[in-house]
Each structure stands twice: as C-alpha cells, then as structure tokens.
Amino acid sequence: MKKIFCLAVLFSCLGGSAFAQRGEFVPPAKSGSRKPIADAPFLKASEVTDQVTDNELVLGVVIEGQTRAYPINMLTGPSREIINDTIGDTHLAATW
Amino acid sequence: MYGRDVQGKTLTFAVSGQLWNGSLVMIDSETRSLWSHILGECVHGPLKGETLPQLIADTMTWKAWRNEHPDTTVLNLSRSSKDYGAEFYTKPERFAYGFVVNGKHFHATFATLRISSVQNLTLDGQRLLLTFDPESTAARLFSRRLDDRDLTFVAADNGLIRDEQTGSLWNRTRGVAVDGPLKGKQLGHEPAIITFTRKWKLFHEDSTEVVSW
Numbered sequence: 001m002k003k004i005f006c007l008a009v010l011f012s013c014l015g016g017s018a019f020a021q022r023g024e025f026v027p028p029a030k031s032g033s034r035k036p037i038a039d040a041p042f043l044k045a046s047e048v049t050d051q052v053t054d055n056e057l058v059l060g061v062v063i064e065g066q067t068r069a070y071p072i073n074m075l076t077g078p079s080r081e082i083i084n085d086t087i088g089d090t091h092l093a094a095t096w
Numbered sequence: 097m098y099g100r101d102v103q104g105k106t107l108t109f110a111v112s113g114q115l116w117n118g119s120l121v122m123i124d125s126e127t128r129s130l131w132s133h134i135l136g137e138c139v140h141g142p143l144k145g146e147t148l149p150q151l152i153a154d155t156m157t158w159k160a161w162r163n164e165h166p167d168t169t170v171l172n173l174s175r176s177s178k179d180y181g182a183e184f185y186t187k188p189e190r191f192a193y194g195f196v197v198n199g200k201h202f203h204a205t206f207a208t209l210r211i212s213s214v215q216n217l218t219l220d221g222q223r224l225l226l227t228f229d230p231e232s233t234a235a236r237l238f239s240r241r242l243d244d245r246d247l248t249f250v251a252a253d254n255g256l257i258r259d260e261q262t263g264s265l266w267n268r269t270r271g272v273a274v275d276g277p278l279k280g281k282q283l284g285h286e287p288a289i290i291t292f293t294r295k296w297k298l299f300h301e302d303s304t305e306v307v308s309w
Contacts, residue, residue: 025116025139027130032113033123042169045162051172054159057184057233060168061097061153067165071158077176081120081133082109084100091106092151093098094171095122095133096290 038084042068059096064088072096097153098136100124102146117298134291134299150287156269160232164270184233193235194296194303195288197222201303203296209235212308214257214268216240216248219304225249225283226306227257227268235290238271238283 043051052058058069066087075081075096083094100107105126112123112130120133129141136148154161162168184191188206195202198220209228217224225240225247240247245261252258256265256274264276271283297303 023117025121025130025132027114027140034111034113036108036110036125038108041172043172045166045168045170048162048170052158052170054157056158057155058158058161058170059097059153059155060161060165061151062165063151067168069158069161069165069168069170071171071175072155073175074171074173075176079111080173080176081111082122083171084108090151091100093100093109093122093148095098095109095120096155 034079036084037080037082040083040085059094061087061092061094063090063092070094070096097151098148099151100148102143102148117295119295119299132299134289134295150289152285152287154234154236154269155290156229156232156234160229160234160269190293191290192293192296193226193237193288193290194300195237195286197224201296201300202306203293203300203303204235204306205293206233206235208306208308214249214251215306215308217306219306223247224286225271229255229269231255232269234269235288236269236271237286237288239286240283242278242281242283 052071057072059072060069064087068087070083081095085092085094100109107124107126109122109124112121114121116132122131122133127142129138129143131138136150138144138146188210191206192203200220202219204226210230213228215226217226223239223241223246225238228235247259247261249257249259252265255268257268258265262277264273264278266273271285273279273281
C-alpha cells in the first residue's frame with residue numbers, strides 16, 4: 001500500500017512539472033539545418049544611409065567597450081535567426 | 097543574446113529546421129547538438145544539459161541606440177520580408193520582458209511596462225529596478241542595491257528617474273546617475289530577454305507576472 005502511494009506521489013510530481021507541460025523535445029529523424037552565418041558584414045553608424053531606419057528596433061550589446069547593433073528586421077526569417085559573431089575576445093550568438 | 101563558448105569549445109550555431117513548441121531549435125556545427133533558443137539549453141545530443149551564458153543586451157529603436165552609442169557598428173544584411181516592429185508598438189501585451197531571479201522566473205508584459213515605467217521590485221529577496229522608456233521602447237532591469245544601500249526610484253522630468261534616498265537623478269536606460277550626490281554611480285545590469293508572452297509562459301509555466309499598481 002505504501003509503495004503504491006509513493007508511486008502515485010511520484011507520478012503526480014512528474015505530471016505537474018513544467019517540462020511535462022511544454023512537452024519533451026523529440027529529436028527529428030533527419031536534420032534540415034541551414035548553413036550557419038559567421039561572417040556577416042557590419043557598417044559603422046556614420047556609414048548608415050537607408051539600411052536601418054530610426055524607429056526600427058535593434059538588439060544592442062556593449063562588450064569590452066565596443067558597441068554593436070543587430071536590427072531585428074535582419075535577424076528574423078526562416079534561415080537567418082542566429083548571427084555567430086565575435087567582439088573582442090567574446091564569441092556570441094546574436095539571436096532574437 | 098548568448099555566449100557560445102561551451103566546455104572550452106567555441107560553437108557555431110545555425111537554424112536546425114526544427115521547432116519545439118513553436119520555438120526555434122538551434123544546432124551547433126561542432127557537435128550537432130540541438131539547443132532550445134528560448135531556454136539557451138542543449139536538449140539533445142552530446143552537449144545535452146549544457147546551457148549557454150546569457151549576455152546583457154538591449155532592445156530599443158535604432159535612433160535611441162545610435163544616440164547612446166555614436167561609435168556603434170551595425171549588422172548590414174538585407175531586410176527580412178517581415179517588417180518587424182509594428183506589432184510591438186500596437187499589441188504590447190503580446191510581448192514580455194522575462195528574467196530569472198535565484199532560479200525563479202518572472203515577466204512583465206510591455207502593456208504593463210507602458211503603464212508602470214519605473215518599478216521598484218523585491219523578488220525572492222533581491223532588490224530590483226525595472227524601467228521602461230516609452231521614447232526608445234527600451235526596458236531594463238537593474239539591481240537597486242548600491243554600496244550596501246537599497247535605493248527606491250520615482251519618475252522625474254525629461255525621462256530621468258530620481259532616487260528617494262539622495263535625490264540624485266539617473267538615466268533610466270543606462271542606470272547611471274547624471275546629477276546629484278551619486279553622480280557617476282552605475283547600477284548593476286541584470287540580464288533579461290524579450291519574447292512573446294505566450295511563449296515565455298509556455299516554457300516557464302511557473303513564471304510570476306510583475307503587474308502594475
């Protein structure tokens with residue numbers, strides 16, 4: 001009887017976890033992955049003409065005294081949601 | 097925004113082509129492990145269980161970012177077809193500012209941030225300051241504990257905020273005191289991400305919503 005009770009408690013704990021709620025990740029049979037982007041071009045702010053507009057949202061970072069912006073309109077899209085970048089000695093993945 | 101050094105290796109990420117609960121799954125070229133974008137966590141493959149360090153990043157208008165950082169560089173790729181932004185301004189409740197305090201999840205929607213743009217929070221014992229600047233649309237999370245003192249803030253003129261303990265004036269997006277006894281002092285930045293409210297709650301169903309009052 002005690003054993004059954006313990007099992008019931010165990011199952012109710014598992015059932016109530018956030019992980020069960022959002023569903024376990026099931027890996028795909030084959031990968032349809034895209035080519036990574038690791039050599040994206042950048043402009044200086046002073047060189048920007050119409051590439052970025054004033055009211056457009058950007059993701060910005062300050063790393064080792066350097067600042068860099070990633071316009072969100074350039075980060076979205078089926079094949080282009082991650083920019084592999086390096087600023088100073090910091091390797092980062094810019095993604096929104 | 098994540099760091100991509102794991103176990104002494106620098107990883108290179110790509111879109112895996114897979115989704116998990118409608119959220120992007122990334123793949124690294126080095127080990128072919130699969131990573132949840134929203135969690136920054138490896139969910140399958142040799143690096144399963146590893147997490148990527150979350151870096152401090154801001155989301156704001158290009159105009160505001162450039163004014164704050166005149167020496168900035170900017171990514172120069174073609175624009176994706178989606179004109180991202182309009183929805184952010186018109187349906188702010190769909191977007192959340194999410195963060196973790198002592199392993200516990202919290203979020204505020206941008207609808208709330210617009211109403212309460214200066215919030216002094218105590219979450220799980222941590223003294224935090226959550227700010228929103230309607231002009232640049234930048235949200236920020238800071239520690240409001242400075243030099244062994246807890247500060248509380250109120251809105252002041254010209255988009256600045258004032259601490260009630262010394263009367264110093266602060267920039268609300270940079271967390272720097274610009275006038276008064278604490279001039280030059282800097283509040284500590286805390287990492288947070290902007291995501292769809294629905295997605296944040298799906299991945300963190302225990303998340304507590306920070307509401308306005």
